[in-house]
Amino acid sequence: MDIPAAATRQVLFLNWRDTRNPHGGGSEVYVEKIAAELIRRGHTATLLCAAHSEGPAEETAPSGLRVLRRGGRHTVYLQAAWLYLIGALGFGPLSRRRGARPDVIVDVGNGLPFLSPLWAFCPVIALVHHVHREQWPVVLTPRLARIGWWIESWLAPRVYRRCRYVTVSAATRDELAVLGVDAERVTIIHNGTPEMAPAEPVARTAEPSLVVVGRLVPHKRVEMALDTVAALTDELPELTLTVAGQGWWEDELREYAVKLGIAERVRFAGFVSDEEKRVLMSRAWVALTPSLKEGWGLTIVEASAVGTPNIAFRGAGGVEESLVDGRTGMLAEDQADFTAKTRRLLCDDVLRAGMGSAARAHAASFTWPAAGEKFAALVMRPVMVPAPSPGPRTHLVP
Template sequence: MHTLDGPERHVLFLNWRDTRNPEGGGSEVYVERIAEELIAHGHRATLLCASHPGAPRDETTESGLRVLRRGGRHTVYLRAALLYLAGLAGFGPLRARSLGRPDLIVDVCNGLPFLSPLWARCTIVILVHHVHREQWPVVLGAFGARIGWWIESSFAPRIYRRCRYVTVSAATRDELALLGVDPGRVTVVYNGTPELTPDTAPRTPHPSLLVLCRLVPHKRVEIALETVAQLAAEFPTLRLTVAGQGWWETQLRNLVDTLGISDRVHFAGFVSESEKHELLCSAWVALTPSLKEGWGLTIVEAGAVCTPTVAFRDAGGVTEAIVAGETGLLAHDTADFVAQVRSLLADDVFRHDMGKAAQSHAAGFTWSASGNRFADLVRAVTDDGPRPAAGYRTP
């Protein structure tokens, strides 16, 4: 248990999803683990996110994190502002009591921010996992992409110009600098890695690959499927497990049929933490074909159980989650991706040595260390008490 090295602060996290959301991913894991670490440091933490079927409206987790679910995927942004302003004005007693008055808001930007500097009268930190330049066209098409990119690249930096930034990799800090955000205003707080036991499940007796992600277009699971198709003749017993769920699953299943690899691919759907652990342990190689990642949490989780990962060199934070050529392999294009996977499947010694190096690398990233760094930031930005809506200005 950590000790509180300053006054207790109430930290409000604004995120569009939580880890119980069917579309939740690494971003949500990061937010909730950091919140739990801040609670361990003696602070209070609340998460305001979108509601979803099967989840209670209000919930307090075992760690003490209070989760408030309001609105939907798009309306949660407006609901956050209204709920905060209701408490500030002192009317709507039930709503005001449910939220309270935070000392610090952590505004999580997953492409679209909550624009909290426009309506909040407290210290604000904006958390950006990665810049979405490449993802906007994939998700929204040409017209929507122009709007989304304008908000992220021009409008948001202006709104948050006096706020402190947090990101999960130096790669994202560099990308933010290209948008005009002074690197001196950006604190890098890496993801931690849960304590995983490598021998929880044995390796499969046959060559096996694992993709663990949300099933959405920008994760590019298609590349993993194409890899299996191209390597099938060379590795007749090769199998791929796709763990995760999402609205793009039908298209992926159709591609499996088109490629003629339905007997080689298993869609596992949503998996529990224990099931995920077993899959990571049993796979020979993990694949992260994603277009962009702020960090690549599953890469380090795989490394923790001696499973190396193949990803793309231009996919952002994965270049820090992987030490290229030592703990995993980074590809330049799809053909190179297939070649890198082949090299790991074909050489048992190479794969084993890389897995052991990946485990050593993963050991350097702990949630405790990340929590300590975030707690230092909380103390630094709130030492002088609440600030006006313009947010925090770096000295």
């Protein structure tokens, strides 16, 4: 099925969260930045996501993105299908008379996809930031984890077998290949780097300092940053850590800091605005990303943009592209190596400054206009594949 031959497109993004959602993260930033770039090029974009207390049922963002919030964490998937189908009959917020009948759907699979090819009459682009094989056992019971992984690794590749994919890193493209998604159907469109310079000049802290930015959930493994602080306190008695972000795992992290005896060294900043994030990253000596898996690692390039090198883990997905090991930061093998590399960067002023400068230059090479241009080209051409792919090569149990 081809999209209509027109100068612009109506694009419907399906993502269970938006950036105003308390659980929103880098995936949501990507969607809304790409949508803004499409709008800037004359397209129309709507985001359908789950309802929450931080935003109204419907609003238009300053970028021109129309945001519809319907259903909850799980029912949003049914709401998406329902609204699309009644829109075909001329009713609801996705109807033609509302000027919002989609030409293209961008179906964002955060573990659980919307399975829109089963009910949509227009082309679908599957947007996958990373494969969640490692995360399922961390956030769900063993039985539910197996179900989630079956949907992601077996069902989804079959449902989207005629669709083109977009992902944010070569690492995720390679993971999708293991699930049977042909590489020629996957377009890599990196994240851009937002403007990160604070409104006013910001000096580094006088004493060694670390920062972690992200959602406070188990698979982000903030505990490993806390362990690192605990291990370095004797050598670096003034060392501090700021944890910026919110999530349901915060109470456990606070208790763990108390258990380690470092509660007075750790500040939980909660949700921070973009300006506050810029300041925190600008003041820190080193940024830490202990996450189990990232599709790209947006916070890595955000820290890089203000000259703050980062330490992450090898094998954690797209971080091996957003961070250039040995040049803009370091990739660790395990907890001991993570701590050792943190110590090295904190104690070597020359190395840290050099990596900070290289990190800033690396971050500048990724821009949202460039990402938007690639995405716009994708939605402007036929996006349905003429023949199905063979399907997953293997079914892996998490």
